[in-house]
Amino acid sequence: MATKNPEQELLDNNILTPVVDPGPQSILGPGHDYRSVTDRISGIVYLPWKRSPKKWLVGAFIAFCFVNLLMLACGYLFLKGVGIWGITIPTGWGFAIVNFVWWIGIGHAGTLISAILFLLKQDWRTSINRFSEAMTLFAVACAGMFPILHLGRPWLAYWLMPYPNTMWLWPQPRSPLEWDVFAVSTYMTVSIVFWYIGLIPDLATMRDHAPKLWMRQVYGVLALGWRSSAIHWHRYQKAYLLLAGLATPLVLSVHTIVSFDFAISIIPGWHTTIFPPYFVAGAIYSGFAMVLTLIIPLRSWYKMQDLITMRHIEASAKLMLGTGLIVAYGYAMEAFFSWYSGDPYESFMYWNRMTGPYGFTYALLILFNIAIPQALWSGKVRRNLTLVWIISIVVNMGMWLERFVIVVVSLHRDFLPSSWGIYIPTRWDWATYTGTLGFFTLLIFLFVRLLPSVSIFEVREVVHHEKHPEAAHVS
Amino acid sequence: MSLEPNVNGTPAVHGVLAEFETPEKLIEAAERAYEAGYRRMDAYAPMPVEGLAEAIGFKRNKVALAVLCGGICGVIGGYSLLYWITNIAFPLNVGGRPLHSWPSYIPITFECMILLAALTALVSMLAMNGLPQPYHPVFNVAAFARASRDGFFLCIEATDPHFGIAQTTQFLRDLGGSEVTLVPA
Numbered sequence: 001m002a003t004k005n006p007e008q009e010l011l012d013n014n015i016l017t018p019v020v021d022p023g024p025q026s027i028l029g030p031g032h033d034y035r036s037v038t039d040r041i042s043g044i045v046y047l048p049w050k051r052s053p054k055k056w057l058v059g060a061f062i063a064f065c066f067v068n069l070l071m072l073a074c075g076y077l078f079l080k081g082v083g084i085w086g087i088t089i090p091t092g093w094g095f096a097i098v099n100f101v102w103w104i105g106i107g108h109a110g111t112l113i114s115a116i117l118f119l120l121k122q123d124w125r126t127s128i129n130r131f132s133e134a135m136t137l138f139a140v141a142c143a144g145m146f147p148i149l150h151l152g153r154p155w156l157a158y159w160l161m162p163y164p165n166t167m168w169l170w171p172q173p174r175s176p177l178e179w180d181v182f183a184v185s186t187y188m189t190v191s192i193v194f195w196y197i198g199l200i201p202d203l204a205t206m207r208d209h210a211p212k213l214w215m216r217q218v219y220g221v222l223a224l225g226w227r228s229s230a231i232h233w234h235r236y237q238k239a240y241l242l243l244a245g246l247a248t249p250l251v252l253s254v255h256t257i258v259s260f261d262f263a264i265s266i267i268p269g270w271h272t273t274i275f276p277p278y279f280v281a282g283a284i285y286s287g288f289a290m291v292l293t294l295i296i297p298l299r300s301w302y303k304m305q306d307l308i309t310m311r312h313i314e315a316s317a318k319l320m321l322g323t324g325l326i327v328a329y330g331y332a333m334e335a336f337f338s339w340y341s342g343d344p345y346e347s348f349m350y351w352n353r354m355t356g357p358y359g360f361t362y363a364l365l366i367l368f369n370i371a372i373p374q375a376l377w378s379g380k381v382r383r384n385l386t387l388v389w390i391i392s393i394v395v396n397m398g399m400w401l402e403r404f405v406i407v408v409v410s411l412h413r414d415f416l417p418s419s420w421g422i423y424i425p426t427r428w429d430w431a432t433y434t435g436t437l438g439f440f441t442l443l444i445f446l447f448v449r450l451l452p453s454v455s456i457f458e459v460r461e462v463v464h465h466e467k468h469p470e471a472a473h474v475s
Numbered sequence: 476m477s478l479e480p481n482v483n484g485t486p487a488v489h490g491v492l493a494e495f496e497t498p499e500k501l502i503e504a505a506e507r508a509y510e511a512g513y514r515r516m517d518a519y520a521p522m523p524v525e526g527l528a529e530a531i532g533f534k535r536n537k538v539a540l541a542v543l544c545g546g547i548c549g550v551i552g553g554y555s556l557l558y559w560i561t562n563i564a565f566p567l568n569v570g571g572r573p574l575h576s577w578p579s580y581i582p583i584t585f586e587c588m589i590l591l592a593a594l595t596a597l598v599s600m601l602a603m604n605g606l607p608q609p610y611h612p613v614f615n616v617a618a619f620a621r622a623s624r625d626g627f628f629l630c631i632e633a634t635d636p637h638f639g640i641a642q643t644t645q646f647l648r649d650l651g652g653s654e655v656t657l658v659p660a
Binding site for chain 2: 033034035038039162168169170171172173174176178179182183186189190193194196197201204205207208209224225226227228229230231232233234235236237238239242243246247249250253257260457458460461464468
């Protein structure tokens with residue numbers, strides 16, 4: 001039910017006036033109550049489009065241009081086939097697989113924040129979990145495109161699913177590529193379920209307080225008639241807890257299975273048992289980097305510094321540092337085992353990785369993923385938004401390079417020197433990749449404007465616990 | 476509005492709604508209403524409140540059981556699908572290896588378990604809550620919009636044998652409820 005003059009009330013709430021970041025000790029700014037957190041978070045969505053921050057409009061426009069580039073690249077691909085990409089033999093897997101693994105990995109931090117940190121009762125996850133889950137969905141959507149585009153005949157992608165057909169042809173469920181189909185589609189579905197279940201109570205809030213009738217209708221349909229009943233909340237919390245418990249092994253299994261695409265094969269540089277844990281750590285590493293890349297500008301454009309505080313930024317930076325060290329351990333072990341195995345192909349692979357034609361990618365990888373992020377040991381760096389933002393972008397690039405080194409550099413030197421080759425990405429490779437970056441950014445920008453980007457009811461719980469510290473725990 | 480029952484015998488009143496200031500006061504009121512013998516009631520809060528559902532007499536949450544069943548169906552379904560594909564529908568001899576190659580079935584079986592369990596969690600939660608529900612009488616009260624922002628409500632429903640408009644209204648006022656309102660059905 002709207003109040004008498006909702007438009008005026010919205011302006012009075014001063015959604016876009018500057019707010020103070022309460023610093024690295026607090027997850028919520030001072031002076032908030034149930035009503036003020038509700039109005040502030042939902043006010044961002046009710047804000048008239050013409051009052052959107054200029055930077056949002058410019059960013060959304062640029063992202064939209066890249067979406068068009070993606071359409072163009074896909075259209076040309078459908079006409080001509082994968083020959084427009086740089087892939088050839090021996091490098092049959094190029095940008096498409098690099099980008100697939102990179103995007104899937106980025107999605108993983110969202111599930112980690114929403115599920116694993118929920119089970120560990122980390123209260124700082126509350127203000128960023130909704131946003132990270134959205135990031136997961138959009139990243140998985142980008143990731144899912146690549147293997148399908150890579151099929152050669154993308155319109156037959158449904159052949160990957162086992163279904164009764166007139167050819168009586170079935171996929172090969174002993175192959176890791178088929179495991180991947182199940183892992184990624186399950187991950188996408190469960191991420192949507194988890195995200196939507198978290199949104200239901202907030203959609204009800206939007207329905208009850210939106211200033212315009214059409215908004216109340218749209219959010220009302222999506223809220224499914226949620227009426228905040230205590231019994232409903234009880235079942236809701238149980239379902240949410242169970243979903244968190246299911247999403248946790250799922251997220252670990254997805255990147256494990258992605259790493260099986262490589263580890264089950266016999267290519268030197270791929271055939272190693274360290275891949276599953278090392279892929280998962282790398283995924284979470286790049287995911288936290290992407291969370292920071294997105295959240296630092298957005299919280300400032302929409303004046304959310306009192307909801308997404310320095311505490312969130314610093315905790316994410318610490319987790320980025322921690323997972324980065326696991327990744328560094330992975331690199332060290334890869335190098336050690338290629339030497340210790342005594343296998344000439346293995347040792348050659350690693351030597352070629354460091355000094356071969358793509359040696360510069362390995363040097364940059366070590367610089368971006370291991371050397372530069374060590375600056376995060378310093379508290380001053382972690383509390384410097386500009387530096388954290390720059391480091392997060394560096395880590396994103398580093399993780400992309402890691403996927404490039406694993407996929408391309410391992411393939412381009414085949415067992416027989418007569419089969420060696422060089423992979424050079426074409427403009428269509430770059431167009432598809434940057435196109436998905438634009439697609440992802442546009443979806444994130446639209447999400448911030450159309451749905452509450454911070455979980456309102458969970459922030460109300462934080463308010464409740466701050467009023468009653470004796471009852472404080474994340475429920 | 477008329478408080479007499481409708482022609483078909485359904486009550487014209489859904490219940491009496493009272494607002495409380497804080498979650499703690501709401502729990503206390505709910506407990507006292509339960510002690511007074513009221514059973515058909517519901518409490519509304521803008522976020523989950525520990526102990527509130529128990530205070531109005533809610534005991535059995537069957538979501539976990541449903542999710543367990545969903546997960547078991549996923550395991551059985553996933554494994555059977557793979558067995559059927561590789562052994563019955565399309566047996567393919569790869570280097571003389573056994574057709575029933577169960578270790579390579581594990582990843583997909585696991586994913587099927589998670590998928591079915593997660594979908595069951597969503598569907599069972601909604602179904603047990605009776606959602607989606609296009610209409611509910613509590614929304615007839617204008618102040619109830621606050622239940623999704625900062626309002627804490629207790630509604631004693633007319634189907635309760637102890638319910639009487641006058642005495643239930645007075646009872647809720649005595650509990651400290653403000654804005655005690657009749658909810659038209």
